[in-house]
Amino acid sequence: MTLLLVICTTLLLTGIVLYAIYRPRTQSRRPQSTADTDRDKGECCGQHAVCERDSLLAAASREIIYYDDEELDRWRGIPSNGYNETQTETFREIFYTMQSADVPGWTRSLQLRGIELPDEIKDEVLLVVSELRNEKDKKRK
Secondary structure, eight states, rough: OHHHHHHHHHHHHHHHHHHHHHHHSOOOSOOOHHHHHHHHOOOOOOOOOSSSTEEEHHHHHOOOOOOOOOGGGGGHHHOOOOOHHHHHHHHHHHHSSSSOOOHHHHHHHHHHHHHOOOOOHHHHHHHHHHHHHHHHHHOOO
């Protein structure tokens, strides 16, 4: 009887020690970045052309949606300041032929595909996105 009690106690203590060592961590020990804390607070971190907080595509899936812009895939990996005038005009033509409501999805699609917007049109794209966001905020109020 005593031997059985010792074995059960040993197994119980071993189980507790193993659980303490290998249990899943609920919080990471690394400090959170400011982008993560801003996103948790509902604020936009400013690191993306389209705020991920507002993007339904970011939350729903990583599926790439094309906006009749498959030709842009050949410029994957080119930095935003590395485009020539002809390439920039191709981006500008696609941008100005789409509906303004499609611009946030288009920029998200470019991000997922690894394509950076040329510096020459970034301000124009961000202006359209911010106007859409302002309209959405006004409708909420």
